[in-house]
Structures are given as structure tokens and as C-alpha cells.
Amino acid sequence: MLTIYTHSTNPTHKEFWKSIIQKVVRRYSGPHAVRDSLLRGLKENQIEYELNPTKSNDDTVLVLSGIEALKNAIRAKKRGEIKKLIAGPNITITPNDSNNVMYEDAIDTILVPSQWVADFWKREAAELSEKIFVWAAGVAIKNPSSRAGTPVIYDKMRSKELLTIADKVVKSTGKTPTVFTYGTYSHSEYLRALSDAPYLIYLAQSESQGLSLQEAWAHNVPTFVNKSTKWTHKDYTFEATQINTPYLTDELGGIFSNAHELASLVADAKTFNPKHYCDKHLSDDASIKTLLPLL
The missing domain is CATH 3.40.50.2000 (Glycogen Phosphorylase B;)
Structure with a gap:
């Protein structure tokens, strides 16, 4: 089973309360779309997962977004509580943000959303090149437009x-x-x-x-x-x-x-x-x- 984090689960962090506020005001952004695509894809392929648990019970953890969520996962990896840690694609804009957290040895794989972003990251942080992989979130299958409306x-x-x-x-x-x-x-x-x-x-x-x-x-x-x-x-x-x-x-x-x-x-x-x-x-x-x- 896969554990997925999109934000910190610790109420003492602003990141936790920001996620609550976004739910209340129903603000939908790119990171939400990435999360939803991933969850739909996992369900379609009957792959079990848990989302934002207080404590992970799985060997593999994927932190889609949230600096504090990533830091917590890094600590858990160092304690030997998880075996594989995947980070991205919505954590930092550059590899040098947030006190260089993406350089942590505990991170096994770094996901970025497109090839140009991968090329940029590899230029800025060549030592991370082998960890960087392109992964694009998908979209749901929809009915085709009638094309009878306005552009x-x-x-x-x-x-x-x-x-x-x-x-x-x-x-x-x-x-x-x-x-x-x-x-x-x-x-x-x-x-x-x-x-x-x-x-x-x-x-x-x-x-x-x-x-x-x-x-x-x-x-x-x-x-x-x-x-x-x-x-x-x-x-x-x-x-x-x-x-x-x-x-x-x-x-x-x-x-x-x-x-x-x-x-x-x-x-x-x-x-x-x-x-x-x-x-x-x-x-x-x-x-x-x-x-x-x-x-």
C-alpha cells in the first residue's frame, strides 16, 4: 500500500490549517488537481493507498506537496519507519528553496511535472540528476465538447x-x-x-x-x-x-x-x-x- 501526503497532519503547523481553510472555501488549485488525478488513477487500477494519515504504516511514502509534510517524512525515513520516499511535483519551485530540503539524502526520487522543469532542476542541482523523473498528472475522461458554444x-x-x-x-x-x-x-x-x-x-x-x-x-x-x-x-x-x-x-x-x-x-x-x-x-x-x- 502507498501512503500519500499533501500537507502536514500536525495542527501546530500553518500548513495543516491552510489545508483546512482551502477545504472550507473550496479553493481548487493545481496541487489539488494533481492529487485528484493520482487518486483516480490508483482507484481505476485497484491500488490501495492511504491519504494524509497521522502516521504512515507503509514502506513507500509519496509527498505530493507540503514542506512540513516532506520534513516529517524525511525524519521518519531516517528513523527507519519507511523504506522509500518520493517527493514532488508540488513542493518547491527550485531545488534550492526551503533551505535546500530537496537535497536531503533521505529522498529517493524527485518528481517534476515536465521535461523543461527537469532540465532546469538538473542545471541548478546536477548532483540530484539521477533522482529526478518527469511525471505528469492526468485528467479524467470527459464527454467531447459539442463545439456549439462560445470560444x-x-x-x-x-x-x-x-x-x-x-x-x-x-x-x-x-x-x-x-x-x-x-x-x-x-x-x-x-x-x-x-x-x-x-x-x-x-x-x-x-x-x-x-x-x-x-x-x-x-x-x-x-x-x-x-x-x-x-x-x-x-x-x-x-x-x-x-x-x-x-x-x-x-x-x-x-x-x-x-x-x-x-x-x-x-x-x-x-x-x-x-x-x-x-x-x-x-x-x-x-x-x-x-x-x-x-x-
């Missing part, structure tokens, strides 16, 4: 210039887009919009994975993403070809650099059918099958 613009970049370009391109087709601004909408609202969206225009500077994109593909909604190749965080920078859509392929959509390229993608939206690829490669089941060899 969706997902604005994570908050660039007025880009948003104006996207808005004008959509309106030039005679439709008014539904705009979702990152951090200001509910997850259920987003899924409802995808249920009949013909396509999604995604505006972002960077994405470690892009689960919101995967949810669109699961609904057979193609995504058109602005070209971005550079990630910045504090004093760190890193460049990659598709740094804001690491899992995009030709089957799933396209990348645009200007209004003309976006208009061309929109005109061809009906030719994209991303659901088959997503269900095969980016679903909960595909995700858990990638993880199992690492457990």
Missing part, C-alpha cells in the same frame, strides 16, 4: 495587448469569447465552458505542466497558445521551446506569434480532434502507469 480565452498572462489580439480575432468570426482570468473563476465554471467550446485560446508566460490545457483536450477542445520561450522566477531564468505549453503536440492545437497566425488556427479549429491523444497519453490512467515503475 474560450484563458488569460493567465494578463497582457492587455495579447488579450486584445485574441478578443479581436474571435470577434472577427462573429462570436464573443468567454474570458477566464487566472485566479478569478471556479473550476466548475471552467469545465462547463469547455463542454460546448469550439476552441480555447490560452495566454500564459510559462506552465510547469498545464492541467487547464489538458482539461480542454479531454473535452476535445483544441488549444491555441501564444508563443513563449522564457521563464523567470526571482533571480532564475530558463528558456525552452514551449515553456508555456510543454505537452502541446500538433494533434492538440498550435502556437501563434501574431493575430494572423491565431486567425489561421481559429479558421482550422474543426480539423483538430485532441481527445483521442489526450485520453491515450494524458489521462489519469496514462499518468498512473507512468508513476507505478517509480514506486
Whole structure:
């Protein structure tokens, strides 16, 4: 059986109470989506697990998120209470955060959500390279969009210039887009919009994975993403070809650099059918099958 932690179970830590507050206000974020995908995948494959127990009773512990949860697991590993400790992918942004906790010898495997993140971590912490593995969370199988509704613009970049370009391109087709601004909408609202969206225009500077994109593909909604190749965080920078859509392929959509390229993608939206690829490669089941060899 596998033990999974997403936060500290100690009421003396802020991390514990933060998790309680998130439940009360029903805030749904990327780490929640990663957790839910993992749990669905384990259930689909009839793999037993326990989630956030006060004390682990299993040989293998996976800490998905939570610095304090990881520190507690490290202490348990050093006491000989667990045999294998896996950390990630939602614990630290860089390997040097939180007093270098990711360098602890007690950690056997470090999970990161995409190849560009793995490359960045290996550049910053070459000594951890052999521990680092790419594992992408999946999404649930969904009914395909009717494509009879309004196009969706997902604005994570908050660039007025880009948003104006996207808005004008959509309106030039005679439709008014539904705009979702990152951090200001509910997850259920987003899924409802995808249920009949013909396509999604995604505006972002960077994405470690892009689960919101995967949810669109699961609904057979193609995504058109602005070209971005550079990630910045504090004093760190890193460049990659598709740094804001690491899992995009030709089957799933396209990348645009200007209004003309976006208009061309929109005109061809009906030719994209991303659901088959997503269900095969980016679903909960595909995700858990990638993880199992690492457990």
C-alpha cells in the first residue's frame, strides 16, 4: 500500500490549517488537481493507498506537496519507519528553496511535472540528476465538447495587448469569447465552458505542466497558445521551446506569434480532434502507469 501526503497532519503547523481553510472555501488549485488525478488513477487500477494519515504504516511514502509534510517524512525515513520516499511535483519551485530540503539524502526520487522543469532542476542541482523523473498528472475522461458554444480565452498572462489580439480575432468570426482570468473563476465554471467550446485560446508566460490545457483536450477542445520561450522566477531564468505549453503536440492545437497566425488556427479549429491523444497519453490512467515503475 502507498501512503500519500499533501500537507502536514500536525495542527501546530500553518500548513495543516491552510489545508483546512482551502477545504472550507473550496479553493481548487493545481496541487489539488494533481492529487485528484493520482487518486483516480490508483482507484481505476485497484491500488490501495492511504491519504494524509497521522502516521504512515507503509514502506513507500509519496509527498505530493507540503514542506512540513516532506520534513516529517524525511525524519521518519531516517528513523527507519519507511523504506522509500518520493517527493514532488508540488513542493518547491527550485531545488534550492526551503533551505535546500530537496537535497536531503533521505529522498529517493524527485518528481517534476515536465521535461523543461527537469532540465532546469538538473542545471541548478546536477548532483540530484539521477533522482529526478518527469511525471505528469492526468485528467479524467470527459464527454467531447459539442463545439456549439462560445470560444474560450484563458488569460493567465494578463497582457492587455495579447488579450486584445485574441478578443479581436474571435470577434472577427462573429462570436464573443468567454474570458477566464487566472485566479478569478471556479473550476466548475471552467469545465462547463469547455463542454460546448469550439476552441480555447490560452495566454500564459510559462506552465510547469498545464492541467487547464489538458482539461480542454479531454473535452476535445483544441488549444491555441501564444508563443513563449522564457521563464523567470526571482533571480532564475530558463528558456525552452514551449515553456508555456510543454505537452502541446500538433494533434492538440498550435502556437501563434501574431493575430494572423491565431486567425489561421481559429479558421482550422474543426480539423483538430485532441481527445483521442489526450485520453491515450494524458489521462489519469496514462499518468498512473507512468508513476507505478517509480514506486
